């Protein structure tokens with residue numbers, strides 16, 4: 001069983017199955033939610049991620065649908081688990097990569113999206129995608145084959 005805990009250790013998720021994708025999102029909402037220049041997140045099938053024990057997650061939405069439910073640990077208020085439910089597709093869970101480090105073999109970051117919204121430059125060989133539609137598409141075309149496999 002693989003588990004990942006929030007920074008305070010009071011909330012824990014059990015993770016099954018393989019990661020679908022790892023991305024870096026530089027959008028302003030991710031910057032705000034993570035209090036960081038970008039979100040480094042690993043995507044799983046939502047059904048493969050289960051809160052366990054005394055985990056308390058408080059969800060909020062930072063913009064109207066189709067929106068991600070952004071969950072913080074209710075004890076330490078740190079980003080913990082995000083869930084995306086959308087029509088016709090299996091739901092997807094986003095877990096901060098740093099919470100999984102050492103627990104699972106993390107895939108490399110596949111793409112950086114919403115790079116035009118960045119608050120800091122990142123110089124690496126990963127594709128840097130700017131713009132709303134191009135960013136959505138860059139994620140979808142990588143996520144869908146894994147999700148429907």
Ligand SMILES: [Zn+2]
Pocket residue numbers: 025026027028029030031039114
């Ligand atoms: Zn984002």
Ligand SMILES: [Zn+2]
Pocket residue numbers: 006007008009010011073074075076077078
């Ligand atoms: Zn916590």
